[in-house]
Amino acid sequence: MSLTLDRVLTEAETLPADEREMLEGILRQRRIESWRQETAAEAKKVAKAFRAGKLKGQSAENVIARLRAAK
DSSP, X not given: OOOOHHHHHHXXXXXXXXXXXHHHHHXXXXXXXXXXXXXXXXXXXXXXXXXXXXXXXXXXXXXXXXXXXXX
């Protein structure tokens, strides 16, 4: 059985207020943990590429200037 987002939201709205708050907290924590895992995986990938010589070091000033120019 596949649940649609609308169905999940409708069901969540039937929960008592304290359970909705608990659900919100659980979803937030899972989203944070997922972000942490994705960030850690990306950091490992970048570090490996840097050690392999595929990336070059840059000064913080250079990086900041490039970010400001990209706006």
